[in-house]
Amino acid sequence: MIRIGLDIGGTGIQIGAVDENNKIIAQDSIPTRTDISFEEQVDRMVECIRRILNPSVHPELTLEHVVSIGAGIPGIADDNGTVIDCTNLGWKYTPLRQEFQKRIDKPFFVDNDANVAALAESVAGKSAGTSSSVFITLGTGIGAGIILNGKIWKGFHGVGGEFGHTILEVDGVPCSCGNRGCVEQYCSATAIIRMAREAVAVHPDSLILEMAQGDPARINAKIVIDAAREADPIAEKVFRRYITYLSLSVANLVNFMDPEIILLGGGVSKAGSILSDAVNLEYPKYVLFNTLPLPKVEIAALSSEAGIIGAAMLS
Ligand SMILES: [Zn+2]
Structure with missing residues:
Protein backbone atom coordinates (compact mmCIF):
# COMPACT_ATOMS: atom_id res chain seq x y z
CA MET A 1 0.00 0.00 0.00
CA ILE A 2 1.24 3.47 -0.81
CA ARG A 3 -0.08 6.99 -0.33
CA ILE A 4 0.63 9.95 -2.58
CA GLY A 5 1.57 13.30 -1.07
CA LEU A 6 1.64 16.64 -2.91
CA ASP A 7 3.47 19.58 -1.40
CA ILE A 8 2.04 22.51 -3.34
CA GLY A 9 4.20 25.60 -2.91
CA GLY A 10 4.36 29.04 -4.44
CA THR A 11 7.22 28.12 -6.79
CA GLY A 12 7.09 24.33 -7.11
CA ILE A 13 4.97 21.25 -6.50
CA GLN A 14 6.80 18.29 -4.92
CA ILE A 15 5.02 14.98 -5.41
CA GLY A 16 5.97 11.70 -3.76
CA ALA A 17 4.81 8.15 -3.08
CA VAL A 18 5.08 7.23 0.60
CA ASP A 19 5.17 3.64 1.88
CA GLU A 20 3.70 2.14 5.08
CA ASN A 21 6.85 3.08 7.02
CA ASN A 22 6.35 6.76 6.09
CA LYS A 23 9.32 6.67 3.72
CA ILE A 24 9.27 8.39 0.32
CA ILE A 25 9.94 5.65 -2.27
CA ALA A 26 9.58 7.78 -5.39
CA GLN A 27 9.28 11.48 -6.05
CA ASP A 28 9.28 14.12 -8.73
CA SER A 29 8.40 17.80 -9.00
CA ILE A 30 6.84 20.30 -11.36
CA PRO A 31 7.02 24.09 -11.30
CA THR A 32 3.97 25.96 -9.97
CA ARG A 33 2.42 27.91 -12.81
CA THR A 34 -0.13 30.65 -12.43
CA ASP A 35 -0.40 31.36 -16.18
CA ILE A 36 -2.54 28.25 -16.84
CA SER A 37 -6.06 27.34 -15.79
CA PHE A 38 -6.77 25.45 -12.59
CA GLU A 39 -7.90 22.40 -14.61
CA GLU A 40 -4.59 22.39 -16.52
CA GLN A 41 -2.68 22.59 -13.24
CA VAL A 42 -4.54 19.54 -11.98
CA ASP A 43 -3.79 17.77 -15.30
CA ARG A 44 -0.07 18.42 -14.79
CA MET A 45 -0.14 17.16 -11.20
CA VAL A 46 -1.92 13.98 -12.30
CA GLU A 47 0.60 13.46 -15.13
CA CYS A 48 3.39 13.76 -12.57
CA ILE A 49 1.73 11.17 -10.29
CA ARG A 50 1.40 8.79 -13.24
CA ARG A 51 5.13 9.29 -14.00
CA ILE A 52 6.04 8.37 -10.41
CA LEU A 53 3.90 5.22 -10.55
CA ASN A 54 6.52 3.06 -12.19
CA PRO A 55 6.48 -0.57 -11.00
CA SER A 56 9.92 -1.21 -12.50
CA VAL A 57 11.30 1.13 -9.78
CA HIS A 58 9.27 -0.47 -6.96
CA PRO A 59 6.60 -3.22 -7.24
CA GLU A 60 4.04 -1.19 -5.22
CA LEU A 61 4.25 1.80 -7.54
CA THR A 62 0.97 1.10 -9.31
CA LEU A 63 -2.37 2.89 -9.16
CA GLU A 64 -3.93 -0.24 -7.56
CA HIS A 65 -1.62 0.13 -4.55
CA VAL A 66 -2.52 3.81 -3.98
CA VAL A 67 -4.91 4.08 -0.99
CA SER A 68 -5.19 7.86 -0.89
CA ILE A 69 -3.84 11.15 -2.19
CA GLY A 70 -3.22 14.21 -0.03
CA ALA A 71 -2.15 17.77 -0.77
CA GLY A 72 -0.66 20.49 1.42
CA ILE A 73 -1.34 24.04 0.26
CA PRO A 74 -0.19 27.48 1.39
CA GLY A 75 -3.78 28.39 2.20
CA ILE A 76 -6.94 26.97 3.77
CA ALA A 77 -9.33 24.26 2.66
CA ASP A 78 -12.63 22.86 3.92
CA ASP A 79 -13.57 19.26 4.75
CA ASN A 80 -15.02 18.75 1.26
CA GLY A 81 -11.58 19.20 -0.32
CA THR A 82 -12.38 22.67 -1.61
CA VAL A 83 -9.59 25.22 -1.36
CA ILE A 84 -11.20 28.25 0.30
CA ASP A 85 -8.25 30.55 -0.27
CA CYS A 86 -4.74 30.07 -1.60
CA THR A 87 -3.42 33.48 -2.61
CA ASN A 88 -0.12 32.30 -4.18
CA LEU A 89 -1.96 30.14 -6.68
CA GLY A 90 -4.92 32.42 -7.16
CA TRP A 91 -7.32 29.71 -5.90
CA LYS A 92 -10.53 30.82 -4.21
CA TYR A 93 -13.31 28.30 -3.51
CA THR A 94 -11.54 25.94 -5.90
CA PRO A 95 -12.88 22.34 -5.91
CA LEU A 96 -9.50 20.54 -5.79
CA ARG A 97 -10.85 17.15 -4.60
CA GLN A 98 -13.63 17.14 -7.16
CA GLU A 99 -11.25 17.95 -10.05
CA PHE A 100 -8.68 15.39 -8.88
CA GLN A 101 -11.21 12.60 -8.49
CA LYS A 102 -12.41 13.17 -12.08
CA ARG A 103 -8.92 12.04 -13.12
CA ILE A 104 -7.93 9.55 -10.38
CA ASP A 105 -10.77 8.02 -8.38
CA LYS A 106 -9.12 7.71 -4.95
CA PRO A 107 -9.82 9.32 -1.56
CA PHE A 108 -8.36 12.83 -1.74
CA PHE A 109 -7.54 15.19 1.15
CA VAL A 110 -6.24 18.74 1.30
CA ASP A 111 -4.99 20.83 4.22
CA ASN A 112 -2.81 23.80 5.07
CA ASP A 113 0.95 23.20 4.60
CA ALA A 114 1.88 24.05 8.21
CA ASN A 115 -0.79 21.62 9.48
CA VAL A 116 0.60 19.00 7.12
CA ALA A 117 4.18 19.53 8.34
CA ALA A 118 2.99 19.37 11.97
CA LEU A 119 1.25 16.06 11.24
CA ALA A 120 4.37 14.62 9.54
CA GLU A 121 6.56 15.56 12.51
CA SER A 122 4.05 14.06 14.96
CA VAL A 123 4.17 10.71 13.18
CA ALA A 124 7.68 10.45 11.73
CA GLY A 125 9.69 13.36 13.15
CA LYS A 126 10.68 15.15 16.36
CA SER A 127 7.23 15.14 17.95
CA ALA A 128 6.60 11.41 17.23
CA GLY A 129 5.04 9.74 20.26
CA THR A 130 3.64 12.97 21.70
CA SER A 131 -0.08 13.68 21.84
CA SER A 132 0.10 17.47 21.61
CA SER A 133 2.54 19.64 19.70
CA VAL A 134 2.79 22.93 17.87
CA PHE A 135 4.89 23.32 14.74
CA ILE A 136 5.92 26.86 13.78
CA THR A 137 7.45 27.60 10.38
CA LEU A 138 9.78 30.58 10.37
CA GLY A 139 9.97 31.43 6.69
CA THR A 140 9.07 34.41 4.53
CA GLY A 141 5.94 34.41 6.69
CA ILE A 142 4.91 32.44 9.78
CA GLY A 143 2.80 29.30 9.65
CA ALA A 144 1.68 27.13 12.53
CA GLY A 145 0.20 23.65 12.85
CA ILE A 146 -1.40 22.36 16.05
CA ILE A 147 -1.65 18.65 16.82
CA LEU A 148 -4.04 17.65 19.64
CA ASN A 149 -4.51 14.00 20.57
CA GLY A 150 -2.62 12.98 17.44
CA LYS A 151 -4.90 14.94 15.11
CA ILE A 152 -4.63 18.29 13.33
CA TRP A 153 -6.60 20.94 15.22
CA LYS A 154 -7.68 23.74 12.92
CA GLY A 155 -10.53 25.09 14.98
CA PHE A 156 -14.29 24.72 14.90
CA HIS A 157 -14.60 26.94 11.80
CA GLY A 158 -11.36 25.78 10.22
CA VAL A 159 -9.55 29.08 10.60
CA GLY A 160 -7.50 28.40 13.75
CA GLY A 161 -3.74 28.02 14.07
CA GLU A 162 -3.05 31.42 12.49
CA PHE A 163 -0.42 32.07 15.11
CA GLY A 164 1.53 34.34 12.73
CA HIS A 165 -1.30 36.85 12.82
CA THR A 166 -1.70 37.08 16.55
CA ILE A 167 -0.65 40.59 17.51
CA LEU A 168 2.51 41.36 19.49
CA GLU A 169 2.65 45.17 19.17
CA VAL A 170 -0.16 47.70 19.11
CA ASP A 171 0.44 50.08 16.16
CA GLY A 172 3.35 47.87 15.14
CA VAL A 173 4.73 47.02 11.70
CA PRO A 174 1.97 46.80 9.03
CA CYS A 175 1.18 43.20 8.04
CA SER A 176 0.01 41.69 4.74
CA CYS A 177 -3.24 40.72 6.53
CA GLY A 178 -4.20 44.38 6.95
CA ASN A 179 -3.51 44.56 10.69
CA ALA A 191 11.53 40.36 9.98
CA ILE A 192 15.21 39.54 10.66
CA ILE A 193 16.12 41.02 7.28
CA ARG A 194 14.16 44.21 8.00
CA MET A 195 15.74 44.60 11.45
CA ALA A 196 19.22 43.98 9.98
CA ARG A 197 18.73 46.55 7.20
CA GLU A 198 17.62 49.12 9.77
CA ALA A 199 20.69 48.33 11.89
CA VAL A 200 23.24 48.54 9.05
CA ALA A 201 21.78 51.87 7.90
CA VAL A 202 23.04 53.25 11.23
CA HIS A 203 26.10 50.96 11.56
CA PRO A 204 27.46 50.38 8.04
CA ASP A 205 30.65 48.93 9.57
CA SER A 206 28.73 45.79 10.63
CA LEU A 207 29.95 42.39 9.41
CA ILE A 208 26.39 41.87 8.15
CA LEU A 209 26.93 44.41 5.38
CA GLU A 210 30.39 43.00 4.55
CA MET A 211 28.90 39.48 4.22
CA ALA A 212 26.18 40.94 1.99
CA GLN A 213 28.90 42.39 -0.28
CA GLY A 214 27.99 45.90 0.80
CA ASP A 215 24.47 45.61 -0.60
CA PRO A 216 21.62 45.75 1.96
CA ALA A 217 19.36 44.10 -0.64
CA ARG A 218 21.51 40.94 -0.35
CA ILE A 219 20.99 40.55 3.40
CA ASN A 220 19.23 37.32 4.34
CA ALA A 221 18.48 35.59 7.66
CA LYS A 222 21.47 33.25 7.28
CA ILE A 223 23.90 36.16 6.88
CA VAL A 224 22.58 37.85 10.03
CA ILE A 225 22.81 34.67 12.12
CA ASP A 226 26.25 33.78 10.70
CA ALA A 227 27.49 37.28 11.55
CA ALA A 228 26.07 36.85 15.08
CA ARG A 229 27.99 33.56 15.40
CA GLU A 230 31.11 35.55 14.46
CA ALA A 231 30.29 37.85 17.42
CA ASP A 232 29.63 40.92 15.26
CA PRO A 233 28.03 43.25 17.85
CA ILE A 234 25.38 44.65 15.48
CA ALA A 235 24.37 41.17 14.28
CA GLU A 236 24.25 39.96 17.88
CA LYS A 237 21.95 42.85 18.76
CA VAL A 238 19.59 42.07 15.85
CA PHE A 239 19.63 38.38 16.73
CA ARG A 240 18.93 39.08 20.44
CA ARG A 241 15.98 41.28 19.48
CA TYR A 242 14.64 38.59 17.16
CA ILE A 243 15.02 35.99 19.94
CA THR A 244 13.09 38.20 22.36
CA TYR A 245 10.17 38.49 19.92
CA LEU A 246 10.25 34.76 19.21
CA SER A 247 10.49 33.93 22.94
CA LEU A 248 7.52 36.19 23.73
CA SER A 249 5.51 34.48 20.99
CA VAL A 250 6.45 31.02 22.25
CA ALA A 251 5.62 32.04 25.84
CA ASN A 252 2.19 33.31 24.73
CA LEU A 253 1.61 29.92 23.14
CA VAL A 254 2.75 28.05 26.27
CA ASN A 255 0.71 30.22 28.62
CA PHE A 256 -2.32 29.65 26.46
CA MET A 257 -2.12 25.95 25.56
CA ASP A 258 0.92 24.27 27.16
CA PRO A 259 1.68 21.70 24.43
CA GLU A 260 4.03 18.76 25.03
CA ILE A 261 6.63 20.10 22.56
CA ILE A 262 7.11 23.05 20.20
CA LEU A 263 8.95 22.57 16.91
CA LEU A 264 10.57 25.21 14.75
CA GLY A 265 10.77 24.67 10.99
CA GLY A 266 11.21 26.82 7.89
CA GLY A 267 14.24 28.72 6.61
CA VAL A 268 15.29 30.40 9.88
CA SER A 269 15.27 27.04 11.70
CA LYS A 270 18.28 25.98 9.59
CA ALA A 271 20.29 28.06 12.10
CA GLY A 272 19.89 25.03 14.40
CA SER A 273 20.73 24.94 18.09
CA ILE A 274 21.87 28.59 18.31
CA LEU A 275 18.19 29.41 17.72
CA SER A 276 16.46 26.74 19.84
CA ASP A 277 18.95 27.11 22.75
CA ALA A 278 18.40 30.88 22.87
CA VAL A 279 14.59 30.51 22.85
CA ASN A 280 14.62 27.73 25.48
CA LEU A 281 16.72 29.98 27.70
CA GLU A 282 14.60 33.11 27.32
CA TYR A 283 10.95 32.12 26.88
CA PRO A 284 10.36 30.69 30.42
CA LYS A 285 10.88 34.23 31.78
CA TYR A 286 7.51 35.16 30.28
CA VAL A 287 5.61 32.01 31.34
CA LEU A 288 3.38 32.15 34.39
CA PHE A 289 4.05 28.69 35.85
CA ASN A 290 7.73 28.68 34.99
CA THR A 291 8.89 26.70 38.00
CA LEU A 292 7.07 23.65 36.60
CA PRO A 293 8.35 21.54 33.68
CA LEU A 294 7.83 23.40 30.39
CA PRO A 295 7.70 22.24 26.77
CA LYS A 296 11.03 22.02 24.96
CA VAL A 297 11.48 24.07 21.79
CA GLU A 298 13.26 21.93 19.20
CA ILE A 299 14.25 22.18 15.55
CA ALA A 300 11.99 20.06 13.32
CA ALA A 301 13.54 16.89 11.91
CA LEU A 302 11.99 16.30 8.50
CA SER A 303 12.85 19.52 6.63
CA SER A 304 11.64 19.53 3.03
CA GLU A 305 10.32 15.94 3.16
CA ALA A 306 7.69 16.88 5.74
CA GLY A 307 5.46 18.42 3.08
CA ILE A 308 5.15 15.21 1.05
CA ILE A 309 5.05 12.81 4.02
CA GLY A 310 2.48 14.86 5.95
CA ALA A 311 0.24 15.33 2.89
CA ALA A 312 0.32 11.59 2.27
CA MET A 313 -0.77 11.01 5.90
CA LEU A 314 -3.89 13.16 5.61
CA SER A 315 -7.12 11.24 6.15
ZN1 LIG B 1 -0.97 39.75 10.07
Missing part, protein backbone atom coordinates in the same frame (compact mmCIF):
# COMPACT_ATOMS: atom_id res chain seq x y z
CA ARG A 180 -0.39 45.86 12.41
CA GLY A 181 2.12 44.31 14.78
CA CYS A 182 1.49 40.63 13.91
CA VAL A 183 3.95 37.93 15.08
CA GLU A 184 4.81 37.42 11.39
CA GLN A 185 6.28 40.93 11.26
CA TYR A 186 8.70 40.16 14.13
CA CYS A 187 9.50 36.44 13.94
CA SER A 188 9.76 35.62 10.21
CA ALA A 189 12.91 35.59 8.07
CA THR A 190 11.55 38.77 6.52
